[in-house]
Amino acid sequence: MNLTALANHQVRLARRPNGMPVREDWSFTTEPVAEPTDGGVLVKTLSLSLDPAMRGWMNDAKSYIPPVGINEVMRAGGVGKVIASKNPKYAVGDLVSGALGVQEYAAFGEAEAKKAGLVKIDTRAGTINQWLNVLGMPGMTGYFGLLDVGQPKPGDTVVVSGAAGAVGQTVGQLAKIKGCRVVGIAGGRAKCDWVVGELGFDACIDYKAGNVKAALKEHCPKGVDVYFDNVGGEILDDVLTRLARGARIVICGAISQYNNTTAVQGPKNYLSLLVFRARMEGMVVFDYVERFPQAVAELAGYLRDGRMKSKEDVVQGIENFPDTLLKLFKGENFGKLVLQVAQD
């Protein structure tokens, strides 16, 4: 392959957004592609994972990961194909996942490849898009957040917000497999119907339809043992009023708050933690990297035997990245949001 003939189209963070990101927060650049250095590898991006967490990475704030720098290529996980390699770990033609960035080609030195978490994937375990969903970061987040932090027991009532999203679909289906009663919270009738009808949740509350508290009372008569929170805001406060004694709340994210131009809305009902002797605990998926293979093996088994389904919402074209990302914050994605950059 004549690499020098290739142009690498990239999306960079031009400035830090104030509230919801706008077009002017991004810049589009084109760079030449070069042969990898010794130990390096060149990856052609196939699909990118679009995640709520990306919004946090755009802020200049101390967090679990440094922010994306101004004029840096936007950070993104993805799946790509190795098209040139001077590293014995990666052969041309291998499919790999890792932090590729929002660009058509990702070049890594030896140390960079490790830092990007570049690992080979096996499409016998799942499709490329499933490797960004159930078998990827969202799936790992759901798996370890639910099992390690949430610690559900058979018979527990598990509630998950963002139920039709990438993390939510894994959490709910996994909780069902582990013998729990599962109630989702999602926006709109179509998502709720899918969550119950296709994924097999026991119930799903449409928060856009209104009274979440009353619906929780109806669907969680014994209270909520595990709440896996992807959204924060009012819904977190509503669930706090319906906890079972000794409940565990997994703080995975707070998508309702990510584009605030004012302070985050803290859970005003947090003293329910005392009333119900409950706990609220944060988690970050990167802490579990060593155990990803075990989780992938288990989840791939469920995909294979049909006990777990996955749904991806695929948008085409790297130039559509800025608008596509916003679908997450408007609740417009239905399933795991994927940006397909190339077919092959």
Added chain:
Amino acid sequence: MNLTALANHQVRLARRPNGMPVREDWSFTTEPVAEPTDGGVLVKTLSLSLDPAMRGWMNDAKSYIPPVGINEVMRAGGVGKVIASKNPKYAVGDLVSGALGVQEYAAFGEAEAKKAGLVKIDTRAGTINQWLNVLGMPGMTGYFGLLDVGQPKPGDTVVVSGAAGAVGQTVGQLAKIKGCRVVGIAGGRAKCDWVVGELGFDACIDYKAGNVKAALKEHCPKGVDVYFDNVGGEILDDVLTRLARGARIVICGAISQYNNTTAVQGPKNYLSLLVFRARMEGMVVFDYVERFPQAVAELAGYLRDGRMKSKEDVVQGIENFPDTLLKLFKGENFGKLVLQVAQD
């Protein structure tokens, strides 16, 4: 003793307060005293424990304990002397602690005595006032909250708010004994000086002096491993920004919020739980009743060998109950607030 000659002065909840309790929220009644029924016991109140939690019991809200009913004698823990008994467990002259209520004499049937947690106390282990402080509910709250929920390890940095209060003094001294670095938060120089000079905390932050966040940075250079929270509000939010990875926050109370006429101020920095992989957990002391004797024995040992000190702020006279309770919410008490009803 001629019981019928005695008059029982009582303080009752006349109506539910709106914000800070006022005189009109209370009524004063006088009832005759009667011989105990079979299995019953009559207790003369000596000292009552005045606690922030009392404010919560006055609200008509679902909580860990039913609210005090309108026109009921206000609930209060205390120490008293048995002056008549038809129950073989209690002899005349015994000192007992339990839920005596804000009244001069407490009459219990057999089942009521059990429900009130009426147990004999031994003044060789501590004074009557210490039985309301380190050896009483505040001490038990500090002991189990710190050790069971906070799970401090030697070398950990433990921060406790309300450091000069009843629970705070036990928590801080116990954390020192367990090998932790201990930083208190209290209101005013005098309290802070006492907490460091007398109780041996490593540092104490005067929140009335201003910048709590900067002071936490100075005194907790490695971050906060355990935060024992008695106050909520801004201070909780400040501590959330200074957590160490894997921190444990014990939610014991939120005195800053108890007299709100608007909603509780939720911790707007709660997403720090995610950043620091930390947890926030509520506790209620009544869950640990079975283990009180073990904790009392340990704490009495520390009092005896001088490793632990206790300070009580004693106010005289049952008629002063309404005003005295307010000292808690104004931060005017210095040490455990006790209302002495009778000398003997």
